[in-house]
Amino acid sequence: MSAPPARGPLARVLLLARFELRKLAARRLTLVAFALVVLVAVLAPRAGQVVDTAAALARGRASQADPFANGWSALAGAVSTARLFIVLVVLVLASSAVAEEVSLGTLKALLVRPFRKLEVLAAKALAVWLYGAALVLAAVVAAALGAELSRGLYDVTDPFYPDLTKHTAGLMANYVLRAALATLAPVVALTGLGLLASTLSDHPGHATGLGVAGLFLLSGLAGLSDAAQPWVFVTHARLPFETVEDMAQQISGAAAGLAPARALFGVAVSLGWGAALLGLAGLVLVRRDV
Amino acid sequence: MTEPAPPPARVDGPEAAPGAAPAAEPVIEARGLAKVYGGRPAVDGLDLVVPRGSVFGLLGRNGAGKTTTMRMLLGLIRPTRGSIRLFGRALERERLALLPRIGCLVEGPAFYPYLTGRQNLALLGGLIRPVSPEHVQAALERVGLGDRGDDRFGAYSTGMRQRLGIAAALVHDPELVVLDEPVNGLDPPAVLLVRRLIRRLVEEEGRTVLVSSHLLHEVELTCDRLAIIERGRVVAAGETRALVRPDEERVEVTASDAGRALALCRGLPFVRDARPASAPEGGPGAGAVLVALDGPRAGDLNRALVEAGLEVSALVPRRRTLEELFHALARDADEAAGDPAAPPGPGGEAAA
Numbered sequence: 309m310s311a312p313p314a315r316g317p318l319a320r321v322l323l324l325a326r327f328e329l330r331k332l333a334a335r336r337l338t339l340v341a342f343a344l345v346v347l348v349a350v351l352a353p354r355a356g357q358v359v360d361t362a363a364a365l366a367r368g369r370a371s372q373a374d375p376f377a378n379g380w381s382a383l384a385g386a387v388s389t390a391r392l393f394i395v396l397v398v399l400v401l402a403s404s405a406v407a408e409e410v411s412l413g414t415l416k417a418l419l420v421r422p423f424r425k426l427e428v429l430a431a432k433a434l435a436v437w438l439y440g441a442a443l444v445l446a447a448v449v450a451a452a453l454g455a456e457l458s459r460g461l462y463d464v465t466d467p468f469y470p471d472l473t474k475h476t477a478g479l480m481a482n483y484v485l486r487a488a489l490a491t492l493a494p495v496v497a498l499t500g501l502g503l504l505a506s507t508l509s510d511h512p513g514h515a516t517g518l519g520v521a522g523l524f525l526l527s528g529l530a531g532l533s534d535a536a537q538p539w540v541f542v543t544h545a546r547l548p549f550e551t552v553e554d555m556a557q558q559i560s561g562a563a564a565g566l567a568p569a570r571a572l573f574g575v576a577v578s579l580g581w582g583a584a585l586l587g588l589a590g591l592v593l594v595r596r597d598v
Numbered sequence: 599m600t601e602p603a604p605p606p607a608r609v610d611g612p613e614a615a616p617g618a619a620p621a622a623e624p625v626i627e628a629r630g631l632a633k634v635y636g637g638r639p640a641v642d643g644l645d646l647v648v649p650r651g652s653v654f655g656l657l658g659r660n661g662a663g664k665t666t667t668m669r670m671l672l673g674l675i676r677p678t679r680g681s682i683r684l685f686g687r688a689l690e691r692e693r694l695a696l697l698p699r700i701g702c703l704v705e706g707p708a709f710y711p712y713l714t715g716r717q718n719l720a721l722l723g724g725l726i727r728p729v730s731p732e733h734v735q736a737a738l739e740r741v742g743l744g745d746r747g748d749d750r751f752g753a754y755s756t757g758m759r760q761r762l763g764i765a766a767a768l769v770h771d772p773e774l775v776v777l778d779e780p781v782n783g784l785d786p787p788a789v790l791l792v793r794r795l796i797r798r799l800v801e802e803e804g805r806t807v808l809v810s811s812h813l814l815h816e817v818e819l820t821c822d823r824l825a826i827i828e829r830g831r832v833v834a835a836g837e838t839r840a841l842v843r844p845d846e847e848r849v850e851v852t853a854s855d856a857g858r859a860l861a862l863c864r865g866l867p868f869v870r871d872a873r874p875a876s877a878p879e880g881g882p883g884a885g886a887v888l889v890a891l892d893g894p895r896a897g898d899l900n901r902a903l904v905e906a907g908l909e910v911s912a913l914v915p916r917r918r919t920l921e922e923l924f925h926a927l928a929r930d931a932d933e934a935a936g937d938p939a940a941p942p943g944p945g946g947e948a949a950a
Contacts, residue, residue, distance in 0.1 A: 413705065
């Protein structure tokens with residue numbers, strides 16, 4: 309019966325986060341979701357070609373490839389498609405994180421161990437965000453693989469003046485990387501939204517419903533006006549790869565979307581939402597009796 | 599509106615008052631503990647002292663306040679009033695330092711259904727201290743789940759879940775083990791296993807165990823000391839032995855002619871009450887008479903029966919069972935609270 313080691317708050321959160329990640333790794337849902345996202349991202353570029361061809365044939369014409377489509381636009385399009393799955397998976401996991409612990413009774417099991425409620429919440433946020441980040445990065449890598457296999461990832465050239473290089477492959481790869489990193493910030497906000505929903509209900513299903521409703525509400529809010537759009541994090545979840553796609557398709561001025569100042573603004577807005585939502589979730593959880 | 603005065607605590611044994619501190623530093627010391635939910639007290643000025651190295655039973659009806667008390671002792675809920683000291687340190691200030699020294703099963707076993715029993719123990723135990731696979735296996739074996747550790751928790755039966763809950767309370771080697779209704783849902787062999795395990799935790803390993811239960815027999819068999827809680831208050835506390843000690847003022851007489859013995863006893867001046875002992879027909883106690891005496895007068899009673907020509911084959915001081923004590927206290931509490939729905943004692947009989 310030797311005394312267990314004493315730990316500081318950060319060590320406790322990291323220990324709990326590792327615990328959460330090991331739980332996530334043991335769940336079929338997370339593994340299936342990961343495989344699905346990778347599959348969607350790999351197949352989307354090829355699927356896009358198939359759909360375009362089918363549509364052309366249905367119109368009774370020979371398939372006419374979009375002259376501005378290329379591997380990079382396919383990559384960005386594939387990540388945008390996979391993003392829908394990623395958003396749902398992260399939202400479902402975050403929304404059920406606390407509610408599931410309450411319904412199983414395991415929140416009590418955690419809180420009779422040396423942790424504060426806020427540390428439990430922080431660890432869950434970190435674990436879900438890390439999983440979401442892994443999904444984003446895996447989707448980007450898989451989409452790059454799919455795009456390379458289907459169209460190839462070359463320099464972006466003017467289709468009418470093939471000798472005129474608009475963006476080198478290196479520059480496009482750099483933009484893809486920046487877009488991937490910029491997408492990680494909205495995942496924080498999404499995690500916060502899910503966790504807030506999770507602290508508001510004892511039932512994982514209800515909490516997930518709340519989280520999804522919240523996302524729809526925010527998406528609606530973003531669509532209300534051009535002025536509101538930049539201030540809602542959901543905008544910054546889709547913007548980075550839409551910008552990459554615009555760049556790949558040589559739409560003028562698209563690169564401005566990934567300029568450091570714009571990108572930092574998006575990150576700040578998303579992190580602000582994340583902090584506010586997680587703070588609210590913390591307030592709700594602390595006030596609740598377990 | 600004033601609330602009815604609570605009944606006075608009945609205290610037996612060497613302790614002076616419920617929760618009176620024994621010589622050694624107590625592991626749990628709660629003073630004036632109260633928890634009020636929406637104006638209704640769930641726990642109301644409860645005092646509790648659990649000495650080191652003992653099995654302490656918290657006994658009470660459903661809703662008496664046992665689980666609320668345990669939740670407060672573990673820091674899961676904050677008391678409305680009162681103080682809690684664990685291992686001599688204030689729980690409110692040092693909760694994070696104290697909790698690793700406690701293992702508990704509160705309000706049923708709670709685990710992740712998609713993990714195996716072994717994974718659950720390793721993960722939850724690992725949140726307190728590094729837990730080796732050998733530790734986990736040992737904990738599983740202690741509760742008879744040594745060969746079922748690799749089954750998913752979701753596939754466990756009720757009894758297996760309960761046993762895994764007890765294993766989780768022990769896996770990180772705690773000094774204080776808090777078990778809320780530990781034998782709920784267990785079959786008789788598992789009950790015996792848990793009973794022995796609890797005794798071993800105290801007698802061989804020097805731990806302290808706090809057990810809550812409404813199973814009177816179980817508490818009587820397992821606990822060194824106990825406190826009976828009624829309406830959020832301790833109404834009796836002390837050593838189990840002392841609380842259920844033989845009562846020299848009540849004797850059970852088995853004589854050659856039970857009818858005559860009963861009539862004779864009723865006529866004796868030092869007999870307060872005499873009635874046929876309640877027993878199944880033909881079973882032990884059949885034909886016996888239960889006699890309440892004015893003081894320690896068993897010898898006088900025996901002499902009177904023999905002088906009347908009756909053959910007395912047994913004259914046994916009636917042992918007060920915990921169940922009798924419990925029901926009497928519960929009835930006192932109900933009467934004091936003006937509750938007409940007070941449950942009768944066993945066989946309608948009052949405890950001594």
